[in-house]
Amino acid sequence: MTGPLALEMRQLLTDAFAPLALEVINDSATHRGHTGDDGSGESHFTIVIESARFAGVSRLQRQRMVNAALGDIPGNRVHAVAIKARAPGE
Known part of the structure; x- marks a missing residue:
């Protein structure tokens, strides 16, 4: 299930970049108990x-x-965002 923050990020990125491909991957479960885990289940993304x-x-x-x-999401509402951005054909 996709949470509200992931859906918001997907919409912001779709509006800004008209992507040919887009994945918003919630990595929060792999960071449970680590720094930045706020217990929301939406603290770390790729x-x-x-x-x-x-x-x-x-x-x-x-x-x-x-x-x-993404505006105020990285570093404020989300602890960490890893970004893999590419142009078509890369």
């Missing part, structure tokens, strides 16, 4: 996204673009 908007953009800038699209 995002895998493919979008034409990443073509010609550096890896660092892609990370910044995704974090910007």
Whole structure:
């Protein structure tokens, strides 16, 4: 089952990047009891996204673009977000 925060992240990323592929993976269970686990079940995520908007953009800038699209979620409402962003054909 997908929680409300994962659904919100999916919608924000869809609106910002019109992705060809998007996975919002909840990794929270593997971090249970670790730093940043707030008990919500939505504290750690991996995002895998493919979008034409990443073509010609550096890896660092892609990370910044995704974090910007997520607004206050990374580091505030979620402890950790791992991002794998690629352009089509990569």
